[in-house]
Amino acid sequence: MPGNLREQIELITDRYPNRRSAIMPALFLAQKQHGYLSGEVQAQVAGILDVPEIWVFELATFYTMFHTEPIGTFHIQVCTNVSCLLRRADNLLKFLENRLQIKTGETTEDGRFSLSSVECLGACDKAPALMVNQDYFENQDEDKIDQILDRLSAMGMNVSRDK
């Protein structure tokens, strides 16, 4: 991690006329460093920005990309909106549930995989689509998902989160 969290956050505050605006980018930085936004991390962000903790809390709990609970090393997000649904994204989600032995919204016991159903990813012409952390995987089917999971499973536990 280059630099400490305080230095990174201070760098972004220049873009805005007040420090409240920097809460969202600060939360992204904090989440990248800590994996998820625990109450402690939220308080730390509030301290660095010198804003009330409630301002940080209300954002951390409003936006879906912020995680206030621990999340798997690999966060698999399957789009289930209309264009993907029409290309059987619901079957892919069931396939993933079976392979990972978890339900949508859960994390595997070893903490490696979390599975979510998400709204439109803007990859509708290459449906069905999914994301693993920040990477897009388009035109998916069961074989391709098998390959992705095999590759991810072979990777060590010490991969960075939300790369």
Next chain:
Amino acid sequence: MFEKVLLRNIEIPNSHEIGVYENAGGYKSLATVLNNYKPNDLIDTVKESKLRGRGGAGFPTGMKWSFVPKDTKKTPLLCCNADEGEPGTFKDRALMEKDPHMMLEGIVIAAYAIGAKICYIYIRGEYELSINRVENAIKEAYAKGYLGSDILGSGFGLDVYIHRGAGAYICGEETALLESIEGRRAQPKLKPPFPAVEGLYGCPTVINNVETFACLPHIIERGPDWFKNIGPKESPGPKLYCLSGQVKRPGLYELPMGISIRELVENYGGGSCSGKIKAVIPGGVSAPMFPENQLDIGLDFNSLAAAGSMLGSAGVIVLDDTTCIVQVITRITEFFNHESCGKCTPCREGLDWSAKILLRIEAGEGKHEDLERLDSLCNTIFGNSFCALGVGASWALQATLKHFRDEFVQHIEEGKCPFH
């Protein structure tokens, strides 16, 4: 074959780099503007072109700019709405990933017109590649003097910053987007005051969509007459259509405004997967769908509005005859329910109940009176909240109930989904 303008560079290798953009004639319009135009002339030129906003509402761009008060003591701000999230839409992502400088040149031109010195680009959080490409494009533009305190020696200055969204559809609504930049929950605000008068940090603020900005360099380069002579008179210009769903050749198509739904789906998309279209959603899931016998309507703002739907974000989704309409509208309603910010009661509660009833019908447990109940819920939601989210949701649902009532009744009478 229609000449590609907005997508003219995307097949060129490394089209996202500034050198490629410059070689294709990029940033010449910006130089023209700074040398030859006064801000007011520029606003008049854009008004003359009849450019209408490509984000969804289709408001005339030049008119929006002219709402910024001239005698204001607060410096106006510019925002780029790149929070593309309307299901079925992926055009802004393509522009940002493949040709971010076209949007950026448009941003500097617009900033000059309204006198803004700062622009925030609000990019949806999931679009990591877009964020990286735009971030890099901004750096390149600074290095070449297209951004900064004295752009091309004109004395005009502009700084551009990216604000990354974090997963909330409602941020595409302009007042919610501004709330989000200010570090608040993205909940829409009642208008007036309109952002052009009192927007971000209390300053006059203009918010335009990525594709709208991308149109500007071409309007300068080829003139407003060129632009307004493409497609219908009141809704002209080249347009990006996002084609998806059960269609043989899904993809991003640049075509003249006003091309019919049927032409796009049949001639460009190669027809539906099963060979038989059941319905088409013309402008993202907020736009009411049309059954097969109404596909000769033009894909432009006025034609679709007159026919009871809207162009919206031009996300065209094809549903063929293997589709269960009840399943599709249930998914759409669940989406809106999930994305409702929760501020206005009719939207928050009404969508929750609508989704529950629809899930029941799709599961084969619906009752005949459910259809009346859904219709009445739609009437309660429509127009009774601050922003357009509930409007779009109830509008889409009500139209589906009207066009495909038989399919709902079939679910209720057979006690199961006939398609699954």
